[in-house]
Amino acid sequence: MTAVLFDNVSRHFGAVRAVDGVNLEIAEGEFFAMLGPSGSGKTTCLRLMAGFEQPTGGHIEIFGETAEGVPPYRRSVNTVFQDYALFPHLSILDNVAYGLMVKGVGREERRKAAEDALAMVKLPSYGSRRPGQLSGGQRQRVALARALVNKPKVLLLDEPLGALDLKLREQMQEELKSLQKSLGITFVFVTHDQGEALSMADRIAVFNDGRIQQLGSPEEVYKQPKTRFVADFVGSSNVLPAKLCQKLGVRSTYASLRPEAIALSAPGEGALSLNGTVSAHSFLGAVNRVVVDVDGARIAVASPASLVVPTVGSPVTISFAAHELHPMEDA
Amino acid sequence: MRSDRLNRSPLGLKIAAAAGLAFMHVPILLIFLYAFTTEEKSYQFPPPGLTTQWFAVAWNRPDVWAALTLSVKVASIATAVALVLGTLCAAAVSQTRFFGRETISLLVILPIALPGIITGIALRSAFSIAEFPFSFWTIVLGHATFCIVVVYNNAVARFRRISGSLIEASMDLGADGFQTFRYIILPNIGTALLAGGMLAFALSFDEVIVTTFTAGQQSTLPIWMLEELIRPRQRPVTNVVAMIVVLVTFLPILGAYYLTRDGDQIAGGGK
Structure with a gap:
């Protein structure tokens, strides 16, 4: 009822x-x-x-x-x-x-x-x-x-x-x-x-x-x-701007991508990837939060603390499974 | 560093403070003293002798009793009217928002800021224009104008301290407006109303100016005393009555002081 x-x-x-x-x-x-x-x-x-x-x-x-x-x-x-x-x-x-x-x-x-x-x-x-x-x-x-x-x-x-x-x-x-x-x-x-x-x-x-x-x-x-x-507001998803969505072949203007769904490594089979440079990182205990600059968009990556953190300014490839990318309404 | 030295006040200041207090209170003691004097025509110092006969004389004078009863009656009714109207007004001003709220708040307080003589003249001409005969009730109305202010001021301060969510909580738990007033609001404003009522009673009891303009043939106690001072006979009777007035007004004011003193905690405001 x-x-x-x-x-x-x-x-x-x-x-x-x-x-x-x-x-x-x-x-x-x-x-x-x-x-x-x-x-x-x-x-x-x-x-x-x-x-x-x-x-x-x-x-x-x-x-x-x-x-x-x-x-x-x-x-x-x-x-x-x-x-x-x-x-x-x-x-x-x-x-x-x-x-x-x-x-x-x-x-x-x-x-x-x-x-x-x-x-x-x-x-x-x-x-x-x-x-x-x-x-x-x-x-x-x-x-x-x-x-x-x-x-x-x-x-x-x-x-x-x-x-x-x-x-x-x-x-x-x-x-x-x-x-x-x-x-x-x-x-x-x-x-x-x-x-x-x-x-x-x-x-x-x-x-x-x-x-x-x-x-x-x-x-x-x-x-x-x-x-x-x-x-x-809910957590801290990355919002990919129109430019990157186009590049990745997403149909909507914006798409969300969770920091923990992204890996700081070359893409595996069927995964999507973007190239950028590391602009900041901070240690959060279980993970390192790495901010990567991709064509001016800042994308946060939650990288397991066991992995080596690339130095600020170094080029890096980020990859993620296609289904992690969620198209959003324009609002 | 500075507090130690400043906390100890210099001797001159102590003397000045004592002199100031003495200036205010010694005359009152003199009034008490002359209630016992044997000289009835003038206040000579020191009194030639002491006697308690004036208490008996005062007790047996019907005009004293008439004035005293009238004053008690007026003060009681004016206070009762003020308690009802002052509380309602305070509730409206502090608990709701409406057009003209600040203006009403100011207009309610105005009678106590205005000189009593203005209030008195205004009421007298209003009563005359309305062809309202001067009587017991015109005195009550006159006194109620400033009694309401005292009750209102006390009640509004307490109402502001009741957090709005207390009233909502009461309604939420199933209490209608009347139950909320009885079980939540009244217990929280009770002491403020008592204090306001006592102050109002004391104010009304010794009011002279507004009373002279609004009374008909009756004399309240303070008016009676003024009239009595002009007459040369049995002067110490006035002093006996003055002692009673001091006691009757002092006790409520003291009570009001103690009741409102410990009210600093905000009702329902704590987390």
Whole structure:
């Protein structure tokens, strides 16, 4: 079943087209990521789902029901906010039980449910504390428990890992992923971190300027970027300009080529090759990043660290299999 | 290097500070002192003798009680009106964006910046033009104009500290507007409202200028005191009442100070 449906949805603020003609279909139980730079419309889409914004055009459905005009408190959707938005005057337990309290669930029952939710996010004995006494990572877990205790059909997460340090972020990525699997709830996740989106999501929508540039599995988005923006934003694909595409016999104006698909050696059977000069290189641990200048276009090559790096200025031949070259739309 | 030397202030500065504080507060002590004097016609120093009889005299004078009740009533109602209107206004200005928002914010604060005499004359002529008889309610209205400002200022500062996502989070978790106000907004602005209300009460309680323009035949406590000073009889009764006024206004202001002192943490702003 379709959990969230966007049919040509727009949200304009005066002349600003925050969301401009977005089509989306998120399946039930899916872990869906909306990826894009700030101001790309991904957060506005999330707020449209939560009900904090109303579309200026198009149609939204949540589990088959029309969402336009339905206030946030009547939607079976809950949000984990970027700043967590824990209520500072309530204890952790009361924070988690808040949703049940306003729905009129009895004191004992909501207390039990809140304690279970806190145990689920591994903060079982923190109920009596205040939000101010918790670390960032702990607050994030409380925010998660506070949303999940309401058993939402869709959980919206607005850059939930943005305020955490790297180590904690990686740990939370795994936990979120496994929590989503075990609960089977649809997660819609907003992030500007492509690594996060790639490692967690079942499908990714890449946003730019209020529009979806590409929608697909992490592998598709990573390996076959449809537009130059996606190639640039998701990872670091090389975009070959028209000149080189012509030379290689590609029909579209631009084509993408992943740095790790290129070898610094003479072409084998059926492979394509280009000649250039090494213009820079840097050591990145497992690989050396070598930038090769081919007719003025800078092409990055990820060369295994075990191989010898040619000196800057020396001529070099780069080669790659023809199927690694992905034609792109002109945008 | 510089902090050590500068932290120790020179003797001259200490004396000047003490003199300044004494200048402000010794006269108040004198008022207290004259409440106990045996001389009733003039304030001679030192008092010829001390007595507590004026407390009994004041207690038994109906005009004192009438003025005191009127002042308490006016201050209470003006404060109540200010709490409702000031909070609503603060909520609108701090939580939403609309055309003329800054102007409204300025216009609300204006009555406290204007000299009381202007507010008083303006209200008096407005009431006259509208042929609105001067009464208890005209005093309340006059006082409400500046009481609203005090409540508004306190509430707006606190509203600004409530992060907008708190209200959204409450709605997201299923609370409608009324529940959000009751469970999230009110607990977070409660102390600010209490402080604002106490200040408003204290301001209203000792207001003279606006009151003289908006009152009919009634005398609030401060007006009664002004009238009493002209009469030569039982002068220390005025001092007894003055002591009560100081206590009644000082306690709320002290309370407001303590309530707002520890409010530096931003509600919901921490990460």
